[in-house]
Amino acid sequence: MGILRLGYLHVRVTDMAEARKHYIETMGLKVTAEEAGKVYLKGWDEWDHHSVVLEEGGVGLAKLGFKVQSEDDLNTYENNARTFGATVERMSKGEELEVGQGIRVTTPSGHVVELYNEITYLGNEVGYLNPYPFPRHETGISVPALDHMLIMAEDVALNEKFFMDTFGMYAVEQIRPEIDSPARIATWLSAGQKNHDIAIVSGKDKGLHHFAFQLEDWSKILRAADIFAMDDVSIDITPTRHGITRGTTIYFFDPAGNRNETYAGGYRAYRDRPTTIWTPEHIGRGIFSHSRELNAAFTEVYT
Ligand SMILES: [Fe+2]
Structure with a gap:
């Protein structure tokens, strides 16, 4: 069982045009999807659909997500959260774009943490078959992940x-x-x-x-x-x-x-x-x- 990594976070931005310039042109993240007021981004060495989501309006963290290894982990962490006395609810498939079912836990500090084990696979930019060390054409600082x-x-x-x-x-x-x-x-x-x-x-x-x-x-x-x-x-x-x-x-x-x-x-x-x-x-x-x-x-x- 286990948490694999910090999978995604949603961050609020006051001006989407300025935020896009920063995260896409300077940081080098790639757009993987767009919705009204939301832009989904990933680094070139990330395999999953998104890691950073910009949400227009305000500033600060909206939520974060940890990817877990298996569906059993979701049950384990749900039980653990209840035992601790934290607020926990089930998250249905698609509530987070391109993400399967999961759980949503509120930490004692009020941060919203989602756990999931399915997310659409897009692949990184160099692939897994005889890859080169980085993509040939980079944008800005070209963050991998x-x-x-x-x-x-x-x-x-x-x-x-x-x-x-x-x-x-x-x-x-x-x-x-x-x-x-x-x-x-x-x-x-x-x-x-x-x-x-x-x-x-x-x-x-x-x-x-x-x-x-x-x-x-x-x-x-x-x-x-x-x-x-x-x-x-x-x-x-x-x-x-x-x-x-x-x-x-x-x-x-x-x-x-x-x-x-x-x-x-x-x-x-x-x-x-x-x-x-x-x-x-x-x-x-x-x-x-x-x-x-x-x-x-x-x-x-x-x-
Ligand atoms: Fe740090």
Whole structure:
């Protein structure tokens, strides 16, 4: 059984024309479907129908979806969610475009999480038969895939427990107020060998701090920042490294003000590893390894 990955997220954007320019021309995502007020997108190395859905009107996260391995997993996670006391309902085929039946769970923080195991297969852009390493003609920074996301919660420890007990995730890294404290300032949770599929940080319930796209390596991070400069993207944090996860990163905003990240590297995580613990006096270095300073806007500005 298991969660395979963060499959999709729906993000609200104030102006669809501007959002399309950002996500299609600068980020290089491809349009796979359109409906009234919605645009469905995927990266070139994603096989499933969509990963990012733009919804016109407002700003912030509408919902997210985890793809699970089997239909049995849906029953397991439904039971787990009920046992935890979370709100859970069945989702019928087609409620999410091109997605089969599933379950819809509301986390203690009020985030809507859908779980599904069927979605229309489109294939990636290089195929699975003797493929080349990347598509010949790239657009913008040509992100291969969605990687992870970071949500806000008023009670991080409770929501960490929810993701662990309900979805079987494990904590890879945590920021605790003190080494032995049961409280959490932030937590990075994995369902498999990614160093995080989702992270939760202390803040307003239902909040979205950012969602991140994979890039291959540090040279692609540098190139992405150069393209952001050309396209006048609002850069929040220029290329650097995280102490937490060791990933290399850029933070920037879409035209609506949703924070995006490009993420490369970082270590592979295993379920039998100890959880890495960070204490408040080292948060600056944990988040930004070089500047060792956490600016207030980074923690206080989110959608
Ligand atoms: Fe991130």
